[in-house]
Amino acid sequence: MPVNNKEAVNGKDAVNGKTDGTRASILLVDDEQMVVTSIQAFLELDGHFDVFGFTDPPEALRFAQSQRVDVAICDYRMPVLNGLQLLRQIKEAQPEAARILLTSHADARSAIDAINQVGLFQYLEKPWDNEQLLLVIQSGVERSRLLRQLREQVGELDSAYNVIKSAQSRLIRAFL
Amino acid sequence: MSTPNYGMRNPESELEQMAAIGQLGVAIAHEINSPVGSLLSNNMVLRRCVDELEKLLADPQTESLERAARLLETCRRLTDVDRIACERIQILIRGMKRFSRVDEGAPRLTDINRELRETLSLAACQFQSRIQCDLQLGELPRLPVYPQRLNQVFLNLLVNSAQAIESAGKISVTTEQEGDAVHIRFADNGKGMTPEQKARVFEAGFTTKDPGEGTGLGLSISRRIVEDEHGGSIYFESEAGVGTTFHIRLPLAGAPQDASKQ
Numbered sequence: 001m002p003v004n005n006k007e008a009v010n011g012k013d014a015v016n017g018k019t020d021g022t023r024a025s026i027l028l029v030d031d032e033q034m035v036v037t038s039i040q041a042f043l044e045l046d047g048h049f050d051v052f053g054f055t056d057p058p059e060a061l062r063f064a065q066s067q068r069v070d071v072a073i074c075d076y077r078m079p080v081l082n083g084l085q086l087l088r089q090i091k092e093a094q095p096e097a098a099r100i101l102l103t104s105h106a107d108a109r110s111a112i113d114a115i116n117q118v119g120l121f122q123y124l125e126k127p128w129d130n131e132q133l134l135l136v137i138q139s140g141v142e143r144s145r146l147l148r149q150l151r152e153q154v155g156e157l158d159s160a161y162n163v164i165k166s167a168q169s170r171l172i173r174a175f176l
Numbered sequence: 177m178s179t180p181n182y183g184m185r186n187p188e189s190e191l192e193q194m195a196a197i198g199q200l201g202v203a204i205a206h207e208i209n210s211p212v213g214s215l216l217s218n219n220m221v222l223r224r225c226v227d228e229l230e231k232l233l234a235d236p237q238t239e240s241l242e243r244a245a246r247l248l249e250t251c252r253r254l255t256d257v258d259r260i261a262c263e264r265i266q267i268l269i270r271g272m273k274r275f276s277r278v279d280e281g282a283p284r285l286t287d288i289n290r291e292l293r294e295t296l297s298l299a300a301c302q303f304q305s306r307i308q309c310d311l312q313l314g315e316l317p318r319l320p321v322y323p324q325r326l327n328q329v330f331l332n333l334l335v336n337s338a339q340a341i342e343s344a345g346k347i348s349v350t351t352e353q354e355g356d357a358v359h360i361r362f363a364d365n366g367k368g369m370t371p372e373q374k375a376r377v378f379e380a381g382f383t384t385k386d387p388g389e390g391t392g393l394g395l396s397i398s399r400r401i402v403e404d405e406h407g408g409s410i411y412f413e414s415e416a417g418v419g420t421t422f423h424i425r426l427p428l429a430g431a432p433q434d435a436s437k438q
Contacts, residue, residue, distance in 0.1 A: 030210075034257045034264075038214040041250050042221050079306065079344075104209035127213030130220050 024141040025068055028053045029060040029086060030075035030102070035126075039073070042130050043137070057081035064090045069097045071121075071140040076103035087118040096147040098140030102128060204268050204298070211261035218254040218261075225251050271298030283320035283431040288358060289313040289351055295327050296349065299334040306344050314352035320430030325401045329410075332394040333362045333422050340366025340420060356428050357408070363421040369414040377412070406431040 026049045030036050036053040043051045052067075054060035057078050064072065072090045076083035087099045098121040101114050114120045121143065122136045225247045232240040232247075271294050296309060337347045341364055348363045369377065378399050402410040407427050414420035 032210050034214045034261055035210050037253060037257050038217040038221075041254055042217050045221060045224060045250075104206040126209035127216055130217050 023047075024049050024070045024137075024145075026051045026137060027060060027064055027069045027072040027090070027097075029055075029057055029073070029078070029083075031055050031057070031078040032075070035075065035102075039128075039133070043134075049137070057086045061086060061089050061093075064097070065093045069094045070144040071098045071100060071137050073100045073102055073137075076101055084114055084117055087114075087120070091118055096144050096151065098122075098144045100124060100136060100140060102126060102133075204272065207268060208265055211264045214257055214261045218258055222251055222254055267294075267297050270294060283322055285318040286321050286323045286326075287318055288316055288321070288326070288360070288426070291323050291327055292330055292349060292351065292360070295330040296334060299331055299338065307338055307341055308344075308346045310346060310348040312348065312350040314350070316351055316353055316358055317428060319358060319426060319428060321406055321426065322401075322431055325405060326426075329398040329401050329424070330360075330362075332398050336394065337362055337364035337366060337420070340364055340368070342367060353428075354425075357425045358428065360424040360426070361421055362424075363419065365419040368416040368418050368420055370416050374412075374414055402426070 026043060028036055028039055028043075028051055030039075033055050036055055040051045040053045043049045052060075052063060052069075054063065057074075057080055060074075061081065063069075069090070072087060072094070074083040074086050074090075078086070081089070083101050083103065087101065090097060091099060099118055100122045101120055102124045104126040111123050114123055121140050124133065124136065229244055229247055232244045292313065293311065296311065300307075300309060334347065334349075341347075345365045348361070350361045350363075352359050378395050399410050402408045402424055407429070409425045410422065412420060412422045
């Protein structure tokens with residue numbers, strides 16, 4: 001029986017720090033509540049994701065600056081911070097997060113700007129297709145986790161290298 | 177009154193209206209994408225909820241009933257979203273109909289406030305969140321006018337205001353009855369006009385907009401519609417860097433019977 005007892009938390013809970021470290025964390029930002037509600041309901045149905053939905057871009061940014069985000073999905077045209085400005089700041093806070101722009105205002109110019117300015121992972125148009133959205137999110141999550149692992153492993157290599165270097169210095173001092 | 181034909185067959189009037197509606201069409205297509213996206217997504221999720229509920233009810237246990245309750249809550253939330261999405265689409269379509277409707281040969285008793293509200297909801301597609309719209313509509317009697325022609329004027333003024341606001345700003349629309357006339361104001365806090373622009377603003381073909389944004393005919397046609405077809409007046413005040421306010425006064429007596437039929 002497909003039962004999932006794990007309730008995904010909402011944006012408010014997330015700000016309060018109740019994040020689940022194992023499930024993928026999806027940040028969803030659109031100034032239209034209907035879009036946030038619809039996508040959140042879809043992504044939470046199978047309980048594979050923690051979805052943090054926001055209609056206020058600055059609030060979403062504060063979340064991204066304080067919590068782990070695997071995938072950030074943003075609308076383009078929003079007040080105060082547009083999708084590109086928001087994704088650029090999310091990139092600074094969470095370089096490994098896969099960044100997705102979901103927009104009605106699709107044109108070649110904004111797509112090129114998005115790819116160049118914020119290292120966009122995917123560019124999706126409204127009305128979106130749920131299956132396509134899910135595939136993009138899944139590959140975004142995978143990419144983000146691989147990048148994190150890579151960063152951790154590079155960090156481990158760095159510290160191992162530093163240990164070897166300091167041992168080498170000690171050896172040189174001892175024998176020369 | 178020797179009024180030229182300013183009806184729907186006037187080619188320059190038609191051109192301006194086509195340009196305005198063409199731009200609106202693009203904005204409306206964008207505007208409809210969000211509610212359509214929500215409706216399609218919700219339809220899929222609701223279908224899955226129903227399928228799952230069917231299975232859960234076939235084997236009711238405490239755990240499955242808890243899950244069923246959560247699914248029902250999701251269904252309820254999404255049907256609320258669906259209603260809002262449909263209303264959004266309905267408003268847009270109703271607005272478009274107002275512009276595609278062929279005006280009657282004679283003036284029609286019209287609720288000016290209602291026309292303004294619907295034209296604004298349509299025009300708002302073009303500026304959405306960057307511009308705050310403030311409507312203060314006083315109590316007005318119904319006026320015998322050509323509503324489609326007046327909507328063309330309202331749309332033109334709203335689009336001009338929106339284009340005068342470079343980033344974020346505000347447009348205020350107010351109506352009130354003043355003596356034997358209805359006074360409508362469109363005020364924006366956009367970039368305003370220079371003295372040279374003010375002197376030429378009603379001139380046919382004068383525009384400060386980029387190619388494709390306007391034909392420069394909008395205000396000259398608006399003046400004809402208000403003054404010649406409705407016996408009213410249109411004037412403005414503007415200051416560079418502060419904003420512009422357009423005023424329209426329409427007589428309570430309404431449009432002359434033959435103004436658009438000559």
